Amino acid sequence: MNEETIKISASLDCANYLDLLSDIRKLEEGGVNMLHLDIMDGHFVPNYALGTNLLRKLRPQTSLLFDVHFMTSNPEVSIPIFADLGADIITFHVETTSRLHQMVSSIKNLGKKAGLALNPSTPPDILEYIFPYIDMVLVMTVDPGFVGQKFVPEVVKKVQIIKSLIDSRHLNIDIAVDGGIGEKTVPLLKKAGANVFIAGTSSIFSGKDEIEIAARKFRELCEKTY
Numbered sequence: 360m361n362e363e364t365i366k367i368s369a370s371l372d373c374a375n376y377l378d379l380l381s382d383i384r385k386l387e388e389g390g391v392n393m394l395h396l397d398i399m400d401g402h403f404v405p406n407y408a409l410g411t412n413l414l415r416k417l418r419p420q421t422s423l424l425f426d427v428h429f430m431t432s433n434p435e436v437s438i439p440i441f442a443d444l445g446a447d448i449i450t451f452h453v454e455t456t457s458r459l460h461q462m463v464s465s466i467k468n469l470g471k472k473a474g475l476a477l478n479p480s481t482p483p484d485i486l487e488y489i490f491p492y493i494d495m496v497l498v499m500t501v502d503p504g505f506v507g508q509k510f511v512p513e514v515v516k517k518v519q520i521i522k523s524l525i526d527s528r529h530l531n532i533d534i535a536v537d538g539g540i541g542e543k544t545v546p547l548l549k550k551a552g553a554n555v556f557i558a559g560t561s562s563i564f565s566g567k568d569e570i571e572i573a574a575r576k577f578r579e580l581c582e583k584t585y
């Protein structure tokens with residue numbers, strides 16, 4: 360993955376469930392790179408979202424990359440299932456396991472990109488010994504589990520720290536930000552070093568513009584230099 364490339368991942372849980380395929384066509388037209396698929400189990404987070412049948416039905420319908428964000432306890436059991444369903448990037452939370460290296464290598468052995476997600480209150484130190492093995496760090500900018508939450512501003516500093524840790528090791532790792540990503544927060548996060556922007560109710564799905572137009576505007580916002 361290229362850290363300098365800006366990537367837009369549209370959070371499908373924020374789309375119109377009753378007209379999902381038409382929303383996906385608009386996202387394709389609007390130039391997003393990936394569909395962000397939030398998997399929630401009602402245990403790691405107090406909410407439920409998306410699942411295997413949706414991926415199974417969607418995979419033949421679009422060539423957009425599937426960026427799967429597990430917000431589940433025990434993601435270990437789900438990794439091979441979602442890999443088989445066509446996930447391209449598989450991200451799980453560091454708070455859910457004591458077997459980080461094992462799980463990352465099982466994702467890589469399945470031929471997928473591996474991402475690690477950190478809650479807003481989780482310090483970046485946990486990444487130190489696993490950096491060489493991962494493709495992406497997903498920095499949660501809200502507590503995981505719900506769309507439309509308030510951005511936690513303290514996390515900007517964590518993005519900055521992670522970016523300098525990656526650069527000092529000359530590694531090529533994407534930094535994704537997820538939760539409350541929009542007009543006010545993109546400039547701060549881009550300056551701090553983020554390059555993957557997860558678009559939800561704070562941007563593409565805010566309802567202010569048609570999805571296709573909103574996606575184009577969001578890319579412009581993310582590609583600007585701040």
Ligand SMILES: O=C(CO)[C@H](O)[C@H](O)COP(=O)(O)O
Pocket residue numbers: 370373395397428501502503504505506507508537538539540557558559560561562
């Ligand atoms: O992982 C998530 C929630 O846990 C979502 O991807 C995220 O919240 C995106 O939506 P919004 O822009 O509404 O915050």
Ligand SMILES: [Fe+2]
Pocket residue numbers: 370395396397428537557
């Ligand atoms: Fe997410």
